[in-house]
Amino acid sequence: MNIFRFSGDMTHLISILVLLLKIYATKSCSGISLKTQELYALVFLTRYLNLFTEFFSVYNTVMKLVFIGSSLVIVWYMRMHRVVKLSYDKELDTFRHYFLVVASFVLALLVHEKFTFQEIFWAFSIYLEAIAILPQLVLLQRSGNVDNLTGQYVFFLGSYRAFYILNWIYRYFTENHFARLISCISGLVQTALYADFFYYYFISWKNNKKLQLPA
């Protein structure tokens, strides 16, 4: 464990707490893409298949349970909660995210570390996470103005993988055997997808204006 990875995990945790705060405090999920939340639940469920077979540390296991649990709770809130589900932007959140799932699975069948059940699903979860934010970014552009908590949620979610990239660079120089090409390339793609959001987020912060994404 290094400071970059720990910072990345904490930033990821903060993004989830901000999202839970927004939904719980405002009893609204307007501006949040249910499809992105469903994709993230799938990402965690397929990535942590080794949850009960490989033990690394209490921290590792606890964080996996937190990520799986929170993503399922958020999906439940947005689908089932009698008040929250009324504020879901159903007509705006129309990204066909099934294509993202199929594309990631096909790519995982082609590019993986080993052709084993766990490795295929691990690679699938890495590829899917890289593009899971697309429905959310599209929804933000369509819904025009972004409320603060939603903007902060996307900002922290985008930042965490950037910390992981620093972690991979650090591990590359400190651990001779470290080789994790799949994560590095997917992580770069994932962070790059947030680039324009970060730009508009920084502009709105600098000018102290509401975050506006161009349609």
Place this chain on the structure above:
Amino acid sequence: LREEKVHDEL
């Protein structure tokens, strides 16, 4: 020996 790959990251 191919190093055993461990997914120790989240």
